[in-house]
Amino acid sequence: MIPLLSLHNICKEYPGVLALDDVSFELYAGEVHCLVGENGAGKSTLMKILSGAIRKNSGSTLIDGKEIEINSPIDAQKYGIGVIYQDFKLVPELTVAENILLGKEARKGNSPFIDYKKMHQVAAAVLLQLGEEIPTTLPVRELSVAQRQIVEIAKALSKKVRILAMDEPSAALTDKELKNLFRVIRGLKAEGVGIIYISHRFEEIFEIGDRVTVLRDGKFIHRCPVTEADRRSLIRWMVGRELEQEYPKVELTRGKEILRIELLNAGILQDINLILYREEIFGLAGLVGAGRSELARVIFGADPKESGKIFLEGKEVNPRSPREAIDLGIGLLTEDRNRFGLIMQMAVRENISLANLRDLLSGPFVNKAKEIAIAKKFTDGLRIKTPTVEREVESLSGGNRQKVVLARWLYTKSKLLIFDEPTAGIDIGVKYEIYNLINKLAQEGIGVIVISSELPELLGMCDRIGVMCEGQIAGILSRSDFSQEKIMMLATGGKEEVMNEG
Amino acid sequence: MKGESSPTAISTALRRSLSEFGIGIALILEIIIFSQLSPYFFTAENILNVSLQSSITAIIAAGMTFVILTAGIDLSVGSVVALSGVLATSALKFDVPLSTGFPLAILVALIIGIVSGSIAGVFITKFSITPFIVTLALMTIWRGTAFIYTDGRPVWGLPEEFSMLGSGRIFEVPVPTLIMLAVYIVSYIVLKYTRFGRYVYAVGGNREAARLAGINTNRILFCVYMICGALAGISGILLASRMNSGQPNAGLMYELDVIAAVVVGGTSLFGGRGSIVGTFIGAMLIGILRNGLNLLNVGSYVQMVVLGVVILLAVMLDQIRKR
Numbered sequence: 152m153i154p155l156l157s158l159h160n161i162c163k164e165y166p167g168v169l170a171l172d173d174v175s176f177e178l179y180a181g182e183v184h185c186l187v188g189e190n191g192a193g194k195s196t197l198m199k200i201l202s203g204a205i206r207k208n209s210g211s212t213l214i215d216g217k218e219i220e221i222n223s224p225i226d227a228q229k230y231g232i233g234v235i236y237q238d239f240k241l242v243p244e245l246t247v248a249e250n251i252l253l254g255k256e257a258r259k260g261n262s263p264f265i266d267y268k269k270m271h272q273v274a275a276a277v278l279l280q281l282g283e284e285i286p287t288t289l290p291v292r293e294l295s296v297a298q299r300q301i302v303e304i305a306k307a308l309s310k311k312v313r314i315l316a317m318d319e320p321s322a323a324l325t326d327k328e329l330k331n332l333f334r335v336i337r338g339l340k341a342e343g344v345g346i347i348y349i350s351h352r353f354e355e356i357f358e359i360g361d362r363v364t365v366l367r368d369g370k371f372i373h374r375c376p377v378t379e380a381d382r383r384s385l386i387r388w389m390v391g392r393e394l395e396q397e398y399p400k401v402e403l404t405r406g407k408e409i410l411r412i413e414l415l416n417a418g419i420l421q422d423i424n425l426i427l428y429r430e431e432i433f434g435l436a437g438l439v440g441a442g443r444s445e446l447a448r449v450i451f452g453a454d455p456k457e458s459g460k461i462f463l464e465g466k467e468v469n470p471r472s473p474r475e476a477i478d479l480g481i482g483l484l485t486e487d488r489n490r491f492g493l494i495m496q497m498a499v500r501e502n503i504s505l506a507n508l509r510d511l512l513s514g515p516f517v518n519k520a521k522e523i524a525i526a527k528k529f530t531d532g533l534r535i536k537t538p539t540v541e542r543e544v545e546s547l548s549g550g551n552r553q554k555v556v557l558a559r560w561l562y563t564k565s566k567l568l569i570f571d572e573p574t575a576g577i578d579i580g581v582k583y584e585i586y587n588l589i590n591k592l593a594q595e596g597i598g599v600i601v602i603s604s605e606l607p608e609l610l611g612m613c614d615r616i617g618v619m620c621e622g623q624i625a626g627i628l629s630r631s632d633f634s635q636e637k638i639m640m641l642a643t644g645g646k647e648e649v650m651n652e653g
Numbered sequence: 654m655k656g657e658s659s660p661t662a663i664s665t666a667l668r669r670s671l672s673e674f675g676i677g678i679a680l681i682l683e684i685i686i687f688s689q690l691s692p693y694f695f696t697a698e699n700i701l702n703v704s705l706q707s708s709i710t711a712i713i714a715a716g717m718t719f720v721i722l723t724a725g726i727d728l729s730v731g732s733v734v735a736l737s738g739v740l741a742t743s744a745l746k747f748d749v750p751l752s753t754g755f756p757l758a759i760l761v762a763l764i765i766g767i768v769s770g771s772i773a774g775v776f777i778t779k780f781s782i783t784p785f786i787v788t789l790a791l792m793t794i795w796r797g798t799a800f801i802y803t804d805g806r807p808v809w810g811l812p813e814e815f816s817m818l819g820s821g822r823i824f825e826v827p828v829p830t831l832i833m834l835a836v837y838i839v840s841y842i843v844l845k846y847t848r849f850g851r852y853v854y855a856v857g858g859n860r861e862a863a864r865l866a867g868i869n870t871n872r873i874l875f876c877v878y879m880i881c882g883a884l885a886g887i888s889g890i891l892l893a894s895r896m897n898s899g900q901p902n903a904g905l906m907y908e909l910d911v912i913a914a915v916v917v918g919g920t921s922l923f924g925g926r927g928s929i930v931g932t933f934i935g936a937m938l939i940g941i942l943r944n945g946l947n948l949l950n951v952g953s954y955v956q957m958v959v960l961g962v963v964i965l966l967a968v969m970l971d972q973i974r975k976r
Contacts, residue, residue, distance in 0.1 A: 453865055474867040483865065491865055494858035496925050505855060506866040508848045516846045559866065 153216040155180045155345040156201075156314050161210035163196050163369075170196040171207070172369045178314065178345040183336060185356045185377065186349045188366035189389055189578030191548040194349050195237075196369075198316050201347075202234040203227040214314075231313035235320055239303050243292035248274035250291050251305045277305045280338075282331040296439070297324050304332065308339075315339065316347040321355055333359050351576075353382050365389055390580045398611025399583065401590045405614070406430035408465065409598035410450070410567055415459030417449045418442075419622035423459065427567075427600065432593050434613035435602040437642050441619040443602045444486055447569045451483040452476035463567065477506055480566035484556050484573055486602070488549075492556045495545040499537050500526035502544050503558045510562075529558035534584065550581030557588065567598040574608060586612055606635050620644045675970060676919055676931060680938050687945035694948055701827060707940025708829035709734075709888045709895075710907060711933065714914040715840045716881030718932045721915050722844075723857040723877050724924025725777070725784035729769060730885040730911055732795035734904030737765040737889030739799050742808040742815075742899030751812055758815075759890060766886020767879050769795060774875035784878075792908070799901040808899030819894030829891050836884065840929045853877060857924025913960075914939055917967040938967070 154177040163171040171193045178184050186194050199205045201212075203221045211218055214230055221227050227234070241250050248270045249256070257269035274287040283301045291299060300320060307315060321329050336346055336359055350356060356363055360377040365388040373388045406429030415423040419442050427433050435443045448454040450461060452470030461468055463479055470476035473483070485491035493502055503526045504511055511518045511525070526540040533554045537547055544555055553573065560568055570589065574582045589612065593599045603609050609616050610633050617627045618641035625641040688695040713730050720727045741762040745754050769791060776787040821828045844850035855863040856873045864870045888907075893899045918935030920927025942963060946956045 451865075472867075472869070473865050474869060477867040485862075485865055490859075491862050494855050494862055494925065496858050497854065501851065501855075505851075505863075505868070508851060512848060515848065517848055517851060519846075 152179060154178060154213075155182075155215065157213040157216075158197070158201075159211045159213070161197065161200060162208045163193075163200060163205070164208050168369075170369050171200075173210075174366065174369070174371050175210075176364060176371075178347060180313070180343040180345050181340050182361045183340060183346045183348050183359050185360035185363040186347055186366065187351075187356065187363060187385060187389060188372075189580060190550055190576065191368070191578075192366040192389070193369040194366060195318060197366075198234055198236075198318055198347070198349070201227065201232060201314075201316060228310065231311060232316070233307035233310055233312035233314070234316045235303050235307050235318060237318045239299050241291045241299060241302060241306075244290055246288050246290055247278075247285055247294070247302055248287035250302055251277060251287075251309050253306065255310070273309070274305070277309050278302075280308065281305055281335050283328075297328055300324060301328065304335070308335070312344060314345050314347070316349070318349045319351065320348075321350060321352060329355070353385055356380075356385075367391055386579055390578075397579075397583075398608070399586050399590065400612060401594065403430045403432070403593055403614060406596060409463065411460075411462040411465075412450070413460045413462075415446075415449065415456055415461065417454060417456040417459075418445055420445055420449065421622045423624055425617060425624065425627075427598050429596045429598060430593055431614040432589060432599045432601060432612055434609035434616040435600060435619060436606065436609055436616050436638050437619035437625075439604065441642065442622040443619050444571055445622075446619070447483055447571050447600070447602060450476070450567075450569065451481055453483070477563055477565075480564070482506075482560035482563055482565035482568045484553075484560060484568065484570045486571040486575070488552055488556050493544050493552060496543055498541045499530065499535065499544055499547070499555055500540040502555050503529055503540075503562060506559050507563045525562060526558075529562065533558055533561075533588070548578075550577040550585075553577055553585065554581070557585070565597065567600075568592060569600045569602070571602045572604065573601065574603070574605070606638060609638075610635065618642050676917065676934050676938065676967065679967060679970070680934050680941070683938060683941055683945070687941065687948070691945065691948040694945060699944070699948075701825065701830065703937070703940050703944045704830040704833070705827040706944060707936050708827070708833040709892050710910045710914060711833050711936035711940070712829075712836050712888050712891070713881070713885050713907065713911045714918075714932050714936045715836050715929060716884035717911045717915050718840070718918075718920055718927065718929050719844070719853060719877040720784070720881045721857075721912075721920050721922060722853050722924060722927055723874055724860075724922070725874065725877065726788060726912070726922070727770075727773065727784065727878060727881045727885075728788040728908045729773065729791035729795060730881065730888075731904040731907035732792045732799065733766055733769045733882055733885040734889040734892055734907055735799040735901055736769075736795045736802075737762040737886040738893035738903050739803050739808055739899035739901055740765055741890040742811055742893050743802075745811050745815055746808070751814060754812070755815070759887075762886040762890035763883055764886070765889070766882035766884065768882070769885070770879035770882025771875070773882070774878040777878065778871035778874050796901075803899065803901045805901060807901070808893075811897055811899075815894055816897050817894070819891045819896075829895075832887070832891065837929060837933050844929050849873070849876070854925055857926075859925070910939065913964050917964055935967075939963070 156178040158176040161171050161174045174193060174197065176197065188194050200207045201221065203224045203226050206222065212221060213219065219230060221230065242253065251274040252270055257266045257273060258264060259266045271287045278285055281301055281304060285294065285298050285301060291302060294302065304320065320332060324332060339346060348360060357377060362374065363377050363380055364374045365372040365385065367389060408426055409429050410427040412423050412425040423446060437443050445454065449456050452472050452475050468479050470479055470481065489495065494505070500522055504522050508517060511522050523540060530537060530540055535551050535554045535558065537551060544552055547555065573585055589599055589601065601609065601613060615627055615629050616633065616638065618625045618638050620642055621644065625644065628637060693699055717727060717730065741758040744758045744761045747754060773787050773791055776782045777784050818828055823831060844853065852868050852873045855868060856870050860870055889904065892903050896903065914936035915932050916922065917938060918931030920931060939960065942960060943956060946959060
């Protein structure tokens with residue numbers, strides 16, 4: 152059988168990095184081929200080459216055994232290649248229907264006027280195929296992240312695709328939505344569409360994949376049927392070494408109180424009461440929109456509080472700006488580090504020192520020699536992979552970017568650090584390093600709050616978990632009471648039936 | 654500092670300076686071409702002349718660089734030039750000795766600029782109105798104010814000594830040229846070596862991330878508009894001095910020349926990227942172009958077209974280089 156798609160000996164070089172080193176890949180019709188690897192392994196680069204967003208340096212592309220060149224996204228479309236990117240390519244101001252049919256609008260006959268009635272019908276039909284009911288007249292900006300993901304998928308499906316590449320399509324989906332997605336994927340398979348599925352979540356690979364290809368550092372490492380792989384072997388191929396356990400929990404004995412919150416109200420937050428101790432890792436669980444990030448932002452002074460009291464080390468504090476919070480010794484590693492954490496076009500050095508430049512001042516001037524020394528200390532200490540501290544942060548991988556943010560807050564010598572989704576989009580290897588760092592910080596007596604949507608992460612790393620639901624703390628669990636079911640129950644306000652009890 | 658001299662470090666440094674470098678090459682090319690075409694071009698006198706002619710827009714362009722680095726824009730600078738010119742010259746006509754009147758006039762010019770910048774800053778930071786709109790409004794407001802105040806007539810009859818400021822020379826170098834050089838040296842130091850300069854880049858690069866890193870972003874924005882306004886105010890009195898009168902229609906369309914200098918100099922309108930050296934080269938490139946075309950007797954209509962083409966070419970080259 153001739154493969155639907157073959158990529159032979161693909162190389163792609165960026166200044167200073169070989170992003171893809173002689174990688175070959177093939178996809179048969181009706182196959183779900185999973186592509187796994189850590190960030191920087193080359194998955195996204197391969198997708199971009201396939202979609203025509205960037206050009207390869209060498210290698211060949213074959214479709215149905217015939218050699219072709221993909222020089223632009225239009226070429227890719229012509230050959231029936233659809234790519235769903237991780238970061239959505241939707242126009243927020245346009246409606247769902249307009250987005251789904253962007254570039255192939257239904258017109259009234261051959262006139263230049265758009266036939267909106269037909270547009271909505273077609274869009275609704277595609278959505279129905281996905282088992283989703285999203286009003287097609289809504290502007291995309293009003294949709295939730297999960298709904299946007301669905302629209303993105305619908306957009307790809309509305310074209311006649313033979314090859315569909317999905318880059319982390321499940322990142323924002325709930326279980327129910329994921330099941331729908333899998334149903335759609337199976338439907339496409341049956342129609343002979345070849346699917347490239349990129350995901351960090353192994354369960355999904357085992358459920359939907361036929362074959363899996365592992366890349367590491369731009370090189371091909373392993374390919375096998377999914378049935379011949381397990382979690383442990385996948386991790387080994389991806390990381391290149393054996394990991395003893397995923398969560399390196401250390402035993403901590405709870406110390407003195409570091410943070411106390413009494414009857415805090417702000418925005419959606421209602422009557423929050425919370426006590427946090429030194430030498431413990433406190434997790435915050437909850438659904439998206441439950442108020443976890445909002446709570447972090449209020450503690451950090453980024454959003455105002457309406458009423459209530461915050462005590463740091465027993466003293467009442469009232470940070471009205473991030474600056475005041477930082478001066479009190481509070482640090483926040485924001486969710487979405489690219490949007491809220493980093494200044495992309497600035498150097499690693501400048502990003503590390505940004506919150507604590509006063510420490511580097513001689514008169515009005517920044518002492519650059521000292522700044523370089525500090526930046527080097529942290530890039531070495533945290534093993535941030537960058538050619539020099541002068542490299543712009545935008546050229547770093549996700550994990551290294553997160554470490555740069557972490558370095559910034561370590562340099563401010565914070566007493567309390569709030570990690571909001573610290574490992575989102577980060578490799579297993581670097582995750583492990585970050586867990587170890589969090590452990591070390593807690594052992595050193597720094598108050599640590601970890602917000603995460605990955606329940607196993609919270610269960611694996613925390614000493615206590617506060618579960619939030621609709622702006623309130625629905626309950627706080629100690630390690631001995633930890634269970635996924637209890638957390639889900641609290642997070643959904645007891646509405647979700649506990650499925651696999653016992 | 655081993656890492657700093659490694660090949661990758663050098664390539665990083667090279668890449669960073671290439672934007673200034675590229676435009677610098679354009680400047681050198683331009684100088685060579687005009688030197689060939691006109692024997693008078695590359696004489697000390699003409700070089701000083703160019704520096705004098707470019708000085709006023711160049712001084713404002715330094716301020717505009719601060720603003721554009723924060724992803725802002727200030728369209729009001731031309732009108733501030735006019736208002737500061739007419740008010741400063743009016744101050745000169747008070748019945749006080751020149752030793753008081755002179756500093757007073759300069760003070761008035763500075764205050765006008767700072768007030769304008771502060772008003773822009775308040776609307777931009779406190780009411781979150783986009784800089785384009787705020788400064789567009791201020792542009793017509795200040796222009797109108799200048800006309801109302803003078804009833805459309807220039808302020809004449811100024812003391813002769815006043816012309817020293819715009820037309821005087823110290824060791825053969827025109828005073829505005831010296832002021833321009835001072836402004837650029839200070840701006841360079843501020844942007845490159847101070848915490849404030851770092852914050853300007855940070856705010857322009859990612860405003861929310863900068864705020865969450867503890868930077869008082871509103872204060873930075875406020876300051877850059879004040880700096881830009883103050884420099885426009887100074888330019889206003891310099892121009893009035895050169896014309897020996899306060900003209901309510903002075904500085905018309907200056908904002909465009911100034912923005913052109915900044916953009917040709919490689920500073921991104923999206924903020925966070927650019928340099929004061931680039932702006933200086935950009936301003937000189939445009940100034941030399943004007944001067945050279947004048948020497949070659951190219952009419953002013955053609956000059957407008959040529960200038961537009963050069964702006965497009967310069968920015969196009971910059972884009973190609975980035976790929």
